[in-house]
Amino acid sequence: QKEVEQNSGPLSVPEGAIASLNCTYSDRGSQSFFWYRQYSGKSPELIMFIYSNGDKEDGRFTAQLNKASQYVSLLIRDSQPSDSATYLCAGGLRGTSYGKLTFGQGTILTVHP
Amino acid sequence: DTGVSQNPRHKITKRGQNVTFRCDPISEHNRLYWYRQTLGQGPEFLTYFQNEAQLEKSRLLSDRFSAERPKGSFSTLEIQRTEQGDSAMYLCASSLSTGGAGTEAFFGQGTRLTVV
Numbered sequence: 001q002k003e004v005e006q007n008s009g010p011l012s013v014p015e016g017a018i019a020s021l022n023c024t025y026s027d028r029g030s031q032s033f034f035w036y037r038q039y040s041g042k043s044p045e046l047i048m049f050i051y052s053n054g055d056k057e058d059g060r061f062t063a064q065l066n067k068a069s070q071y072v073s074l075l076i077r078d079s080q081p082s083d084s085a086t087y088l089c090a091g092g093l094r095g096t097s098y099g100k101l102t103f104g105q106g107t108i109l110t111v112h113p
Numbered sequence: 114d115t116g117v118s119q120n121p122r123h124k125i126t127k128r129g130q131n132v133t134f135r136c137d138p139i140s141e142h143n144r145l146y147w148y149r150q151t152l153g154q155g156p157e158f159l160t161y162f163q164n165e166a167q168l169e170k171s172r173l174l175s176d177r178f179s180a181e182r183p184k185g186s187f188s189t190l191e192i193q194r195t196e197q198g199d200s201a202m203y204l205c206a207s208s209l210s211t212g213g214a215g216t217e218a219f220f221g222q223g224t225r226l227t228v229v
Contacts, residue, residue: 004155036220042222042223043223046217088155100158101156102158105154106154
């Protein structure tokens, strides 16, 4: 079992819709979670991070964390064609090993006009 | 440009040759990480430094791989006797070590290695 698993894609949504990306993790020691966006041929770009249970909103993006269920999600509201990319979920520890991230395999999102 | 810088951006090498990549982190970041990413997969952790000390190495990092960060600034990743399986994107990231909000890791543009 992979330590971080993302819902299988690709995911296709129409422009203006809500895109929902999901991720589960197996290491209960993971304390911090990150969503990165990666355009084809480019490096990962940080979108959001979340440490605490519940929701965290930043503009059109909402990250959700449920530590009891070991579940992380990212909602993208009012999806735009420019949101089309691969979205990577990553888990990490805080403290000494902070920044050493375990990534999921990524979910490809396509937003069609 | 104050982001993480990696050179070269692309490298094509023949099997058996040695290659070296360079990473210049964000200047105030004391942590530096190397990841490897193959097509269709997420990045995999290879190793990381805090200042000049290499604190952890992944099992993925075989004896043919070596990383250094002299003086705690830029870092190099060398692959000796390259194999076709080494073909991947090599990503460098940097962060602060405090572990609090706002100290997340930021990635460079990567070096794409192709071994022929």
